[in-house]
Amino acid sequence: MARKYFGTDGIRGATNRSPMTAEMAMKVGMAAGAHFRRGDHRHRVVIGKDTRLSGYMLENAMVAGFTSVGMDVVLVGPMPTPAVAMLTTSMRADLGVMISASHNPYADNGIKLFGPDGFKLSDADEAAIEALIDGEVPLAPSAEIGRARRVEDARGRYIHFAKSTFPEELRLDGLKVVVDCANGAAYQVAPSALWELGAEVVAIGVTPNGKNINDGVGSTAPATLSETVIGSGAAIGIALDGDADRLIVVDETGRVIDGDQLMATIAAGWARQGRLKGGGLVTTVMSNLGLERHLAAQGLGMVRTKVGDRHVLEKMRASGYNVGGEQSGHIILSDYATTGDGLVAALQVLAEVTRAGAPASEVLHRFDPLPQLLRNVRFAGGKPLEDVRVTDIITAAEAELAGRGRLVIRPSGTEAVIRVMAEGDDRAQVEAVVTRICDAVQKAAA
Structure with a gap:
């Protein structure tokens, strides 16, 4: 079943537009917090972020969401995504959150979630959290509302970890x-x-x-x-x-x-x-x-x-x-x-x-890569990859490249684009194949 909010890598979008709003960030905090409240111990979540302006807004909203369902919050400030995963396990946290849209421009932002083992969530966990986002999440009694604190030495902890991976x-x-x-x-x-x-x-x-x-x-x-x-x-x-x-x-x-x-x-x-x-x-x-x-x-x-x-x-x-x-x-x-x-x-x-x-x-420089060309075709809606004009051209291109190259065509999981990639021993053939497919996708998406 298609997920409503989670994409290829968490929830991502333009800030102050659905789904990347402060309201949604708070709901994600409430839903994820409720989902990971397991057992009778004091529950904890680690939240990191990158340097986007919107990080302040989303961080505060998520703190409100998590504390409202009884989870304590540890704030580590601007930290790499892998550092948040590492700190989640080392701090024995129940959940880790990275507020980032990775390589996207600053106007975008996103929310990545890690389980207590430091791994990104399974499809089942994401589906359960989505159901809670759209439902009613029980709030913690007043005496059990969570606390938030900032850990100042988080950067040093990650630096020490990273250095430990380099041969002594x-x-x-x-x-x-x-x-x-x-x-x-x-x-x-x-x-x-x-x-x-x-x-x-x-x-x-x-x-x-x-x-x-x-x-x-x-x-x-x-x-x-x-x-x-x-x-x-x-x-x-x-x-x-x-x-x-x-x-x-x-x-x-x-x-x-x-x-x-x-x-x-x-x-x-x-x-x-x-x-x-x-x-x-x-x-x-x-x-x-x-x-x-x-x-x-x-x-x-x-x-x-x-x-x-x-x-x-x-x-x-x-x-x-x-x-x-x-x-x-x-x-x-x-x-x-x-x-x-x-x-x-x-x-x-x-x-x-x-x-x-x-x-x-x-x-x-370990090997000479085969000529490879990747182009993105932006589209506003519909399903251009299901158009017969597109599928016929793709079938013909696959036959043309058989044994001499590869063709990969897929919709992006983070943007409204179709990614068209071809590679093969003949550069001119690769370029011609990609051009034909992109032209067909553009016409189908018009």
């Missing part, structure tokens, strides 16, 4: 690293962690003003990072997104290294150390066919899932893998974290570069 025998002394924090949640913790490990840190995207998150900086806009790496003579650049669960890297030449190359690097290093579980890694349908061929040549496997890090994690947990992720830079290392962690993944990449004693351009 290695140091970053003398390595000049540019880190781009997207004016987002990691603007304090990421530069500090790298500096404490010995790196010479050049930090950009660390002056949030409530409106500049992901604005020309971060993992979705790496041009500034590339320019800074070249201009400063740095050995490597690291870009996180607004809530720091994504990682994109730039080598010393300014070349962008995507999540596929980074997963290949980490998987190879862990396989060499005997640490890689599952005999390979888990990716989504969007990962390049070149990655799959590269892994196969090393005797490693690759399993694909639907788009979304939650689907990757579900497969990892079900089949015993400990490395997985997305081309976009969501990289899940389950030995350390319950969700994508850009900083922790970056430290594993830096460990491989340090061990190799070679330039990042040599260490991180």
Whole structure:
């Protein structure tokens, strides 16, 4: 059954428009709090956020919702999404909340929920919470209303955790690293962690003003990072997104290294150390066919899932893998974290570069990706992918690419767009296929 509020990654939308209003945030707090009140202990929720202006409004509304049903609230302020997941478990909380719209512009915001185990909620939990949002939630008696407090050392706790994932025998002394924090949640913790490990840190995207998150900086806009790496003579650049669960890297030449190359690097290093579980890694349908061929040549496997890090994690947990992720830079290392962690993944990449004693351009370029083209077609409503004009062209394109490439077409889970992706050995063929399909979708959506 289709969910009413929860999408691919929590609840997300333009702020002060349904569903991302203060009223809805309060209802989510009430519903999630009521759902996770299990047992007779004092219940607790950890709430973090990124640097969006609307975070103050939504945070206060959620505090009201949670305390009204008898849950105590721990506020940790601007913190990466994976830090909230980690703190939820370390503080023995019943629930974790991250207020963020990840890589979206500042005018959007979202609510991500984590269970007491630090993992994102199951479909069943989200369905139960949705039912409570639209129903009546019993309020706590006056004497049992929850309290709220702010924990001032949360950043230090996360920095200590992140540093603990870096190999003890290695140091970053003398390595000049540019880190781009997207004016987002990691603007304090990421530069500090790298500096404490010995790196010479050049930090950009660390002056949030409530409106500049992901604005020309971060993992979705790496041009500034590339320019800074070249201009400063740095050995490597690291870009996180607004809530720091994504990682994109730039080598010393300014070349962008995507999540596929980074997963290949980490998987190879862990396989060499005997640490890689599952005999390979888990990716989504969007990962390049070149990655799959590269892994196969090393005797490693690759399993694909639907788009979304939650689907990757579900497969990892079900089949015993400990490395997985997305081309976009969501990289899940389950030995350390319950969700994508850009900083922790970056430290594993830096460990491989340090061990190799070679330039990042040599260490991180693992394979030549096949030509791949992704275009988004915005639509206002309807179901253009069910139009016969579209389905006929898609069927013809699949036959044309058979054995020489792949085609992935899907509606976005976070935006009103259809994503059309094709890849293959022939770039001209890929471009022609994508153009034909996008034209057909636009006509059907008109």
